[in-house]
Amino acid sequence: MSSPRQSTYSEDVRAAFSHWRRRTLALLWVVYAGYYLCRVNLAAAQGDVAAREGITKRQLGTILACMKVCYAIGQFVNGALADRFGPRVLVTAGLVVSGLLNMVFAHLNGFRWMPAVWGANGYFQACGWTSVVHIIANWFPGHLGEMASGVIGTSYILGGGFSWLLAGRLTESHGWRYAFWVPAWTCLGLAVLFLTTVRVRPEEAGLPSESSPDVPREPEVEHNGWLSVLANRRLWALAIANAALIYGYHGLLDWTPHYLSDVGGLSAEAASRRAFFMPLGGAIGCTAIAAFSRAYACRLGLKAVVPLMLALAALTFLFPTVVENAPGLAPLMLLALGIFSSPPASLIACAMPADIAGKQGAGQAAGIVDAMAYVGSALSGWSSGRIMSTVAQTRGQTAAWRTVWRIWPMGMVLAAILIVLSRCGEQPGRASCPHGEIPPDAP
DSSP: OOOHHHHHHHHHHHHHHHHHHHHHHHHHHHHHHHHHHTTSHHHHHHHHHHHHHTOOHHHHHHHHHHHHHHHHHHHHHHHHHHHHHOHHHHHHHHHHHHHHHHHHHHTOOSSTTHHHHHHHHHHHHTTTHHHHHHHHHHHOOTHHHHHHHHHHHHHHHHHHHHHHHHHHHHHHHHOTTHHHHHHHHHHHHHHHHHHHHOOSSGGGGTOOSSSOTTSOOOOOOOOOOHHHHHTOHHHHHHHHHHHHHHHHHHHHHHHHHHHHHHHHOOOHHHHHHHHTHHHHHHHHHHHHHHHHHHHHTOOOTHHHHHHHHHHHHHHHHHHHHHHHHOGGGHHHHHHHHHHHHHHHHHIIIIIHHHHHHTTTTHHHHHHHHHHHHHHHHHHHHHHHHHHHHHHHHHHOHHHHHHHHHHHHHHHHHHHHHHHHHHTTTOOTTSOOOOOOOOOTTOO
């Protein structure tokens, strides 16, 4: 029987962990949402950029592809750096340099330097995610990692949505250049916030190195250095599946405001407001995943991502038909697209890599998975722009848009097939969904 002093100490530690987990997750949420202000603002402003700077959809696709390729390279490199040198410097540098590059982009005229500057922005944007996963792995062990993945997933979903709203409003009222200036200054402020408030691991907050006195311990994945992570077959199966998923998913993120403007005849601001239903749905979906994992102390993995991706493929395929024939239902469809797209993207990008590689290799594993995602994203931007330019010449603008909305679901279906065949979403030897009590130190 524990003495009163020992019991009090356990309660104090449990309360401290609960406080710091809430604080850390909230700060990471705000900081990573801020990254998206300087990443997807081009999606809302690109119609005005194209009109004022004489840029074609093919050239827009090239700009998007350069950004995604450089982001993929950055994820691969920075994932290892986050595990080796720690995430504090990487996150801060990423916010600062990305903000400065957005300022540079706002001063460009014409297409010439845009791919290079936006590509460089992609590389420094990649300083954020792997470091965030590294910090989450330190603070949220076991099933709490999946819960935290759902919560942090809403940060980039809503961050991207607010970026659309902000960039659309600024573009409509002041011109496209303000859609890059204002987010740039916001990111510089967030760099200061992160540097001064976030604690990378429990020890920095004066807590024990153990996850918590009351969180059940699970066997730690053996980690034998970065080569062992690179050689992990299940991790690469997950990464390739993620590339296929993101090919379609980022098609939605990169082009939906422009599509609603072209086909729906909406202004940049109105199109951004309409498109915001998609990240709103994404936040609902990720919140539901987080709440389920917290309430039932379970991992969803394979059981969740495959059905969600198949439903997403069907909705994506049908969306142009709804917009063209029943535009009043478009907001509901966008909400549904968000609900079914964001949870699998979040689980694959955060919780699953950490499960496969363990805490010590979490940053590098997340870097590999997200790097492959942006290979798929780059291919999506490059091919979508070219397909639309080619089809529009012979069949018109509406048919061109309809074509890419029919192609994007193929990536989602392929991702589901790859995950089922590789079974990379399963967690052998770990409990799935016991109906136990809510962990006392869960946020």
